[in-house]
Amino acid sequence: MATLPIARPRRARAQPGPRPRTLVSSSQLNLPRGKIIYRIVLTLVVVIFTLVFIGPLYFLFSDGLKSTTEAVQVPPTLIPAHLHPSTYVSAWNRVGLGRLLFNTLYYAFGALFFQLIFDVTAAYSLSKLRPAGGKLIFALMLATLMIPSTVLLVPQYITVANLPILHLNLIGSPAAIWLPSVANAFNIFLLKRFFDSVPQELLHAAAIDGASPLRTLRSVVLPISRPILAVVSIFALVAVWKDFLWPLLVEYGYNPSRETLNVGIFEAANTTPQNLVLAASAMAAVPTVIFFLVFQRNILSGLTAGSLKG
Amino acid sequence: MVAIARKADPDPGPHLARSRAAASLGRKARRNVSAHGFLIGAVLCFLFFSWYPMCREVIMSFQKTQLGVTSWAGWANYIRIFHDPTFWVAWRNTLEFTVLALIVGYAVPFFVAILLNELRHAKGYLRCLVYLPVMLPPTSALLLFAYFYDPSYGLFNDILHTLHLPTSQWVQSPGTTIPSMAMISVVIAATWMNMGGATLIYLAALQNIPGELYEAAELDGAGLVKKIRHITIPQTRLILSMLLMLQIVATMQMFVEAFILTNGGAGVNDNTLSVVNLIYTYAFALSGASNYDSASALGVVLMLVLAVFSGTYLWLTRDRDHG
Numbered sequence: 250m251a252t253l254p255i256a257r258p259r260r261a262r263a264q265p266g267p268r269p270r271t272l273v274s275s276s277q278l279n280l281p282r283g284k285i286i287y288r289i290v291l292t293l294v295v296v297i298f299t300l301v302f303i304g305p306l307y308f309l310f311s312d313g314l315k316s317t318t319e320a321v322q323v324p325p326t327l328i329p330a331h332l333h334p335s336t337y338v339s340a341w342n343r344v345g346l347g348r349l350l351f352n353t354l355y356y357a358f359g360a361l362f363f364q365l366i367f368d369v370t371a372a373y374s375l376s377k378l379r380p381a382g383g384k385l386i387f388a389l390m391l392a393t394l395m396i397p398s399t400v401l402l403v404p405q406y407i408t409v410a411n412l413p414i415l416h417l418n419l420i421g422s423p424a425a426i427w428l429p430s431v432a433n434a435f436n437i438f439l440l441k442r443f444f445d446s447v448p449q450e451l452l453h454a455a456a457i458d459g460a461s462p463l464r465t466l467r468s469v470v471l472p473i474s475r476p477i478l479a480v481v482s483i484f485a486l487v488a489v490w491k492d493f494l495w496p497l498l499v500e501y502g503y504n505p506s507r508e509t510l511n512v513g514i515f516e517a518a519n520t521t522p523q524n525l526v527l528a529a530s531a532m533a534a535v536p537t538v539i540f541f542l543v544f545q546r547n548i549l550s551g552l553t554a555g556s557l558k559g
Numbered sequence: 560m561v562a563i564a565r566k567a568d569p570d571p572g573p574h575l576a577r578s579r580a581a582a583s584l585g586r587k588a589r590r591n592v593s594a595h596g597f598l599i600g601a602v603l604c605f606l607f608f609s610w611y612p613m614c615r616e617v618i619m620s621f622q623k624t625q626l627g628v629t630s631w632a633g634w635a636n637y638i639r640i641f642h643d644p645t646f647w648v649a650w651r652n653t654l655e656f657t658v659l660a661l662i663v664g665y666a667v668p669f670f671v672a673i674l675l676n677e678l679r680h681a682k683g684y685l686r687c688l689v690y691l692p693v694m695l696p697p698t699s700a701l702l703l704f705a706y707f708y709d710p711s712y713g714l715f716n717d718i719l720h721t722l723h724l725p726t727s728q729w730v731q732s733p734g735t736t737i738p739s740m741a742m743i744s745v746v747i748a749a750t751w752m753n754m755g756g757a758t759l760i761y762l763a764a765l766q767n768i769p770g771e772l773y774e775a776a777e778l779d780g781a782g783l784v785k786k787i788r789h790i791t792i793p794q795t796r797l798i799l800s801m802l803l804m805l806q807i808v809a810t811m812q813m814f815v816e817a818f819i820l821t822n823g824g825a826g827v828n829d830n831t832l833s834v835v836n837l838i839y840t841y842a843f844a845l846s847g848a849s850n851y852d853s854a855s856a857l858g859v860v861l862m863l864v865l866a867v868f869s870g871t872y873l874w875l876t877r878d879r880d881h882g
Contacts, residue, residue, distance in 0.1 A: 270770020271676050272786055274777065278679075287679075294674060295681055302688040305751070308714065309703050321712045324720070371601035380594030386602060393609045395869035399812045399835050400862045403842045403854045404612035404619060412607060431604035462593050493697055493815045494835075498843065511698040515819055518702055527706060530699035541694040545687060548694075549759060 306534075313337055313528030320524035333524075340528035343521060348506065349513040350536075356496070356509060357489040359423050360430040364485045365478070367431045372440035373466050377452060387441070390434040398429075399494065405429065406498055421503030426489065426496060436481045443477040444470060480551035483544055490537060616862070619855035636856035646857070648829050649837040653811055655742050656749075656833065660810040664750040664757070665803065671754070672761035673791065686762070690755035697752065701819035704748040705730070708820070730820045733827040741821070741830045749816045753809075757802055764798040765791065797875065804872035808865050814839070834861050 277283045312320055313336050315329045341347065375383050398405065409419045409429070419425040447470055455465040471478070493511045501508040501516065508516065510533045518526045541548060623632035640646045675685055692700060707714045708729035716726040732740035772790045781789065792799070817831040818824035824836040832840075834857065842854035 270773055271765070271768075272673065272773060272783065272791065273677050274773070290674075291678055291680055294678065294685065298685055298688050301751075302691055305700075305703055305707070306691075308707070309699065312706070321709075323712050324717045325712060325714050367600035367604060370597040374594045374597035378590060378594030378597060380591050380598060383594070383598070386598065389610065390601075390605055393605065393613075395866055395873070396613060396862055397808060397812055397865060399814060399838075400858050400865065401609070401612045401616060402835070402838055403851050403858055404615040405608060406842070407619075407851065408607060408612050408615065413611065428604050429608035431601055432607075432609040434605075437601065462590075462597070487694065491697055493818075494839070502843070511696050514696075514698045514702065519822065523706060526702055530696075530702050533696050534699040537694045537696060538691070541687075541691060549686060549690065 309527060309534065310531045313340065313524060313531045315524050317522040317524050320522070320527065336524050337528045337532065340521075340525040341532065343525055344514060344517045344529045346510075346513075346529060346532055349508065349510045349533075352500070352507060352513075353490060353510045356423055356426045356500075357486045359427045360489045361482055361485045363427045363431050364433060364436060365482065368433060368436045368481070369440055369471075369478075370466070372437045373444055373462075373470060375437070376441045376444035377447070377449075377470070378462055387437075390437055393432065393434050394438075402494070402498075409499060420499050421507060425499040426492075429495075430485065430489065433485075436484060439481055440474075440477060443474055447473065476547075479544075479547045483548055483551065486540075487537075616855050616858050619851060620859045623852050632852065636852045637860075640853050640856050640860075643853075645829065645832065645837060649832050649834045651737070652742065652830065652832055653813065653834045655737050655739070656746060656813050656817075656831075657807060657810045659738055659742060659746040660749060660813075661803070661806060663746055664754055664810070665806055667750065668754045668757035669761050669799070672758050672765055673787065675758070676762055676765045686759060689758050692752050693755040695752070697815050698819060700752050701748060701816060704744075704751070705820050708744055708748075730831070731827060733830070735828050735830045739830045741826045745813075745816050745820055745831055748820060749810075749813070752816075757806070760798065760802060761795065764795045768794045800875055801872060804868050804875065807868045808872070811861070811865060811868075 273283075278287050311329055314332050314334060315326070315336070316331060316333050319326060319330060374380060375387050409425050411418055419428070451469055452465055455469045460468065489509075491511070492509070493515075496509040497512045501512045505513075505516070514526070514529050514533055517529065521529075620636055621632060621634070622629050623635065671689065675682065675689075678685070708731070710716060710726070710728045710731055713729070715729065719726045727740055730741050730744040732744075734740055768791065772794065773786060776786050776790055812835050813833045814824065814835040817826065817833055818836060821827075821831050824839075825832045838854045838857050838861070841850050841857060
């Protein structure tokens with residue numbers, strides 16, 4: 250199997266020192282004309298990017314404050330004429346956001362839990378314990394990266410509805426989201442590559458002290474693997490948080506009360522006034538925005554590895 | 560213990576050597592058991608939710624199930640979907656989306672990354688801005704765009720109206736010509752949502768270009784455009800082609816964008832119906848009889864097409880490893 254083609258996550262902070270040379274040289278920028286042009290371009294970029302990326306979010310949050318008639322008024326108002334914070338309250342109740350939020354968190358953290366247990370141990374085994382046939386198993390895991398899960402929608406659904414041999418029906422149970430999320434070759438790949446870089450001498454030292462493999466994993470390997478565990482955890486949570494089609498099928502399709510935020514708001518959108526839909530969407534976005542701002546550095550640094558998932 | 564015994568006896572007899580071999584075999588076996596024990600959870604999950612469904616999909620595409628009885632159907636499922644006019648519509652739309660998404664969603668992040676790489680200020684802020692939409696729940700982002708796109712009270716038509724430009728029906732446009740306005744609207748929303756990832760990957764690639772190359776080009780009197788053409792693009796060619804493959808694979812699976820924007824995904828006159836959406840429709844949305852057979856056959860077709868691109872991607876990256 251080809252080694253996976255993914256740039257190693259780079260350090261979050263650039264080293265201090267001279268700026269690396271880019272397209273336009275610093276000396277060119279230091280000329281009076283260069284300075285003026287640079288200032289203009291910088292201002293334009295900041296203004297345009299703010300408009301393009303924050304502008305829509307402004308409407309997302311402010312239109313939830315409008316009354317139902319004002320939200321569909323022509324022409325749309327930039328600033329709500331009358332503030333109706335109560336829209337948020339009624340959106341919360343009408344869409345049942347509390348329940349949706351609880352469901353989504355339950356699915357997301359459950360998936361994180363199972364991925365941390367099974368994927369970490371599997372990657373550790375493949376990297377350090379090297380069982381017979383481990384290379385083949387790893388290759389078969391990586392091969393699943395070539396087949397995106399949406400393609401397997403139908404057989405996956407049928408399998409989850411009736412697990413072979415065990416004859417269990419997982420539809421409607423949180424396990425229908427948790428367990429398939431473990432089959433994540435990318436996370437195993439990231440973890441294995443990190444464990445590969447843990448010096449073998451450390452493990453030998455632990456073994457001489459009589460530590461079992463589990464003990465070695467817990468007391469030696471995991472404490473130095475925090476950065477990669479953070480990256481993998483973030484991917485795990487975000488993937489469940491953003492997923493739409495799979496929870497639509499296995500949870501909502503079973504019982505609407507088990508739907509996730511994405512599905513719940515989508516299903517409510519048809520029968521709910523526009524301002525309530527926007528207020529609900531805004532509230533659904535808040536946890537992810539906060540999550541992003543808090544873990545920004547981990548997310549952006551893990552990204553060069555992460556978003557190549559495709 | 561074993562190590563000490565070995566040191567104590569520098570010249571072991573044949574008997575001792577044999578027993579040591581047996582002990583090391585036992586140790587190996589024990590290690591293997593524990594190693595497989597660590598693997599088993601993940602392997603079972605892969606088995607049930609990835610490897611088995613993959614085989615099952617191929618098998619099911621050659622089977623038919625009628626009244627609960629499953630029998631072999633040969634190529635019947637494939638012949639049936641090839642004769643379904645919607646099959647071709649869905650493929651045409653998916654290719655249309657892929658090409659449009661590449662024109663916009665592939666080139667724009669590259670030039671945005673070049674621009675960001677030149678700026679000496681507000682770097683962190685701009686990076687966060689570009690990536691913020693990627694973190695939003697897709698429903699929130701897409702319902703917001705559906706609101707902007709609304710032909711009567713939407714923001715976009717209001718802006719066009721203020722500028723005295725002709726307004727549009729956006730995603731609700733009925734046209735099926737290529738490119739259709741409806742699909743362009745889906746692409747705009749999808750690009751806004753997803754361009755952050757590609758932009759930051761390009762940015763990382765740009766920072767790996769050795770600065771001396773630019774200096775040398777300047778000595779030769781190269782201008783900005785020439786430097787981009789002869790240095791920036793060739794130097795990032797590998798990451799450009801890798802992302803191209805990945806984007807093709809990702810965009811060909813388009814589902815949620817059209818599904819939420821057009822409330823079901825088909826659009827007007829099926830003009831935003833994608834292949835994944837057709838799989839979904841075959842399997843789950845047809846009134847009453849769910850048709851897993853056709854859905855599996857279509858799934859296999861999509862799998863083969865995507866495998867070509869995934870394979871190219873792997874080949875490209877293998878190339879890099881071997882110099």
